Amino acid sequence: MMRFTGRIMTTFGISASNGPAQHPPPLPSDVTGSVERSIVVDAQSDIFGSSARPYLHVLQTGWACTYQLLPNGQRQIVAFHLPGAVLDLDRIMTERLNFSALALSECTVGLLPLEWVRTAIDTRPAIRDLFWTLTTLENRALLESVVNLGRRTARERLAYLLSDLLERLQAIGEALDGSFTPAINQSEMADALGLSQVHLNRSIQRLKTEGLVAIRGRRYEICDAKRLRQVAKKAG
Amino acid sequence: MMRFTGRIMTTFGISASNGPAQHPPPLPSDVTGSVERSIVVDAQSDIFGSSARPYLHVLQTGWACTYQLLPNGQRQIVAFHLPGAVLDLDRIMTERLNFSALALSECTVGLLPLEWVRTAIDTRPAIRDLFWTLTTLENRALLESVVNLGRRTARERLAYLLSDLLERLQAIGEALDGSFTPAINQSEMADALGLSQVHLNRSIQRLKTEGLVAIRGRRYEICDAKRLRQVAKKAG
DNA sequence: CGATCGATTGATCTGCGTCAAGAGGAGTGG
DNA sequence: CCACTCCTCTTGACGCAGATCAATCGATCG
Numbered sequence: 001m002m003r004f005t006g007r008i009m010t011t012f013g014i015s016a017s018n019g020p021a022q023h024p025p026p027l028p029s030d031v032t033g034s035v036e037r038s039i040v041v042d043a044q045s046d047i048f049g050s051s052a053r054p055y056l057h058v059l060q061t062g063w064a065c066t067y068q069l070l071p072n073g074q075r076q077i078v079a080f081h082l083p084g085a086v087l088d089l090d091r092i093m094t095e096r097l098n099f100s101a102l103a104l105s106e107c108t109v110g111l112l113p114l115e116w117v118r119t120a121i122d123t124r125p126a127i128r129d130l131f132w133t134l135t136t137l138e139n140r141a142l143l144e145s146v147v148n149l150g151r152r153t154a155r156e157r158l159a160y161l162l163s164d165l166l167e168r169l170q171a172i173g174e175a176l177d178g179s180f181t182p183a184i185n186q187s188e189m190a191d192a193l194g195l196s197q198v199h200l201n202r203s204i205q206r207l208k209t210e211g212l213v214a215i216r217g218r219r220y221e222i223c224d225a226k227r228l229r230q231v232a233k234k235a236g
Numbered sequence: 237m238m239r240f241t242g243r244i245m246t247t248f249g250i251s252a253s254n255g256p257a258q259h260p261p262p263l264p265s266d267v268t269g270s271v272e273r274s275i276v277v278d279a280q281s282d283i284f285g286s287s288a289r290p291y292l293h294v295l296q297t298g299w300a301c302t303y304q305l306l307p308n309g310q311r312q313i314v315a316f317h318l319p320g321a322v323l324d325l326d327r328i329m330t331e332r333l334n335f336s337a338l339a340l341s342e343c344t345v346g347l348l349p350l351e352w353v354r355t356a357i358d359t360r361p362a363i364r365d366l367f368w369t370l371t372t373l374e375n376r377a378l379l380e381s382v383v384n385l386g387r388r389t390a391r392e393r394l395a396y397l398l399s400d401l402l403e404r405l406q407a408i409g410e411a412l413d414g415s416f417t418p419a420i421n422q423s424e425m426a427d428a429l430g431l432s433q434v435h436l437n438r439s440i441q442r443l444k445t446e447g448l449v450a451i452r453g454r455r456y457e458i459c460d461a462k463r464l465r466q467v468a469k470k471a472g
Numbered sequence: 473c474g475a476t477c478g479a480t481t482g483a484t485c486t487g488c489g490t491c492a493a494g495a496g497g498a499g500t501g502g
Numbered sequence: 503c504c505a506c507t508c509c510t511c512t513t514g515a516c517g518c519a520g521a522t523c524a525a526t527c528g529a530t531c532g
Contacts, residue, residue, distance in 0.1 A: 068383050071471040076383045093372040135371055136329040142378035147304050147312040149385035150430030194386030196489050235307040435520050
């Protein structure tokens with residue numbers, strides 16, 4: 001058995017208009033310790049497709065995303081995932097997924113046997129509640145994404161994404177100085193926000209000239225997180 | 237105790253690119269029978285806001301939607317709900333919701349005590365699995381909505397919505413002849429699809445002239461469901 | 473019969489997509 | 503140490519999907 005001592009996190013949105021963001025609780029070590037083995041996945045390689053598999057995939061290191069491919073070749077990125085995330089919670093209750101997962105940087109991924117998970121769910125209410133809560137938080141995040149894509153402009157969507165990444169990175173002890181180096185490029189951001197790469201670039205320029213963010217090399221510095229969050233929310 | 241003998245359904249998307257749509261299983265009658273009481277909600281009235289409440293809300297008759305309001309007054313409708321749907325599954329594991337629910341027509345809503353639900357989850361694995369599965373299916377549907385809003389044109393989004401409604405209505409034994417009278421107007425469709433009402437109207441005209449749908453009065457007739465689904469998927 | 477609400481249509485404007493051409497690194501190999 | 507290549511970011515020009523504003527039309531209903 002591989003030991004994984006990190007925290008289990010999943011995707012979640014920045015503070016909803018109706019309350020503070022809820023951060024997923026860390027998995028107890030006897031859960032993380034039940035990872036059967038870890039695999040290393042190259043950047044830009046699929047971690048899994050939509051087929052059935054007897055494991056839950058826990059992202060241990062690196063950045064990943066979940067996405068869906070359209071028949072015409074377009075791609076919609078559904079969520080970015082940071083270390084600690086369970087990528088395929090849906091597997092607990094359904095065979096097949098309606099999305100795939102991709103490694104954005106080189107990733108190590110822990111394989112948690114579904115059988116173990118299901119047994120734990122039957123016998124240990126705390127673990128059951130944990131996984132169910134993670135599923136619910138994923139729901140909240142997806143709902144926020146629907147709002148983001150449906151009712152916000154390019155600039156606002158980008159502000160939302162950057163605020164969200166900052167908050168989640170800080171929750172796992174990174175980007176504590178308000179700056180971070182995302183393992184994603186502008187095309188990937190565009191595919192997540194439903195925009196073209198060119199227009200995403202122009203939106204970044206705009207946030208830069210507005211003094212909300214600064215970019216040095218590959219590093220994004222959030223200059224005014226509060227105002228950025230306000231832009232994301234379409235508030236004053 | 238109020239008896240509710242209908243099926244429990246939840247929101248779900250039309251067939252994912254990776255497999256057929258999965259329809260939620262009906263709730264056993266001892267669950268539906270545990271509805272403490274039913275309330276009647278007028279059309280265009282809120283069923284609930286985002287605050288905590290000791291009940292799960294089961295839609296028994298009528299159409300409803302879940303939505304989020306932005307600070308600037310814009311509205312994003314997240315999902316339309318048909319009779320049988322549980323509107324606030326998130327309450328099982330979290331206190332506050334990040335959305336509200338609105339009655340689109342006059343609705344009767346069953347109040348299922350959260351305490352009863354939590355006890356049932358602890359003691360009856362089949363019921364636990366049912367509610368968890370419903371949560372997972374909601375996840376799938378939200379993911380499809382993200383794809384819909386992020387990567388499809390107005391015409392395609394509308395085709396998706398109409399296909400989805402048709403399929404879900406048929407699953408509860410309605411619209412079996414391929415036509416139905418939705419309890420929603422064009423503004424509400426627009427708010428769900430991230431479009432303006434005017435442009436939504438023009439998209440409907442387009443589907444009409446293409447011979448995919450016909451409208452007589454308030455009744456929508458789906459003339460070519462297969463082709464409509466292809467439009468929604470951006471395929472051939 | 474006015475009043476109200478939703479659907480329809482027209483005119484105009486703009487946010488964003490598309491196409492295409494540079495520009496700046498970072499790595500590679502001669 | 504310098505060319506060469508490959509990415510990714512940047513910038514410009516142009517076109518279109520969809521927003522906005524506003525008026526009209528139809529149907530339903532006290």
